[in-house]
Amino acid sequence: xxxxxxxxxxxxxxxxxIAQPTKSLTNQDSYNIMFGASWSFIDDDGQALQPFNVSQYxxxxxxxxxxxxxxxxxxxxxxxxxxxNKYNPQKFVNDSIGVxxxxxxxxxxxxxxxxxxxxxxxxxxxxxxxxxxTTRTPSPLNTAKSLxxxxxxxxxxxxxxxxxxxVQFQAAGKFGTTDFxxxxxxxxYTAGIVIRLDKSDGSKSNFHKSKYKIKKNHxxxxxxxxxxxxxx
Numbered sequence: 001x002x003x004x005x006x007x008x009x010x011x012x013x014x015x016x017x018i019a020q021p022t023k024s025l026t027n028q029d030s031y032n033i034m035f036g037a038s039w040s041f042i043d044d045d046g047q048a049l050q051p052f053n054v055s056q057y058x059x060x061x062x063x064x065x066x067x068x069x070x071x072x073x074x075x076x077x078x079x080x081x082x083x084x085n086k087y088n089p090q091k092f093v094n095d096s097i098g099v100x101x102x103x104x105x106x107x108x109x110x111x112x113x114x115x116x117x118x119x120x121x122x123x124x125x126x127x128x129x130x131x132x133x134t135t136r137t138p139s140p141l142n143t144a145k146s147l148x149x150x151x152x153x154x155x156x157x158x159x160x161x162x163x164x165x166x167v168q169f170q171a172a173g174k175f176g177t178t179d180f181x182x183x184x185x186x187x188x189y190t191a192g193i194v195i196r197l198d199k200s201d202g203s204k205s206n207f208h209k210s211k212y213k214i215k216k217n218h219x220x221x222x223x224x225x226x227x228x229x230x231x232x
Contacts, residue, residue, distance in 0.1 A: 038192025101137020128154035
């Protein structure tokens, strides 16, 4: 069981979300939308005191988590994510070995980024809280619920390598609400790429301003008349 670890993550996440930043912020958007793909690693071995036993993580060689994030206001954003992981029969799942099948998760969460508070630079840490739904292939060896709503707490960071491109690292604790602090709980670690798109303010380019327009001077062209014609 990983009760102690989940209690720590829950207490840390709630206390941080409740605490309001004292620094005054403007409503200038940091970005419009953000999306990406990540490699997902699941810790579901049932060993609460060994949260970093990498040898028992369930993962794949290709990205298995995809997410979409929409900026809302003053560091707050909403994220939707989809992840897929296939069990490895040679690794422990809730103290059992030989579990086969897969697990799929759909998650929705609110995130708060400290990006502006830190000066909008390279480092972009964030925290999040939300709800999810995890489905597992039914197996007599897997004591977790095959359909489990979850309460999720997230800690992570983006590292911006350019104006619109970066890498993301995240850790999420997922609490099964049907059997709180029991076998439906698990940890999910992700690492991947992230892309953000700026918000367009709808303003026109500088080339639409009058100083770039070609001035039209209306000048009269005089035509010389022959001697036999009167000038008009």
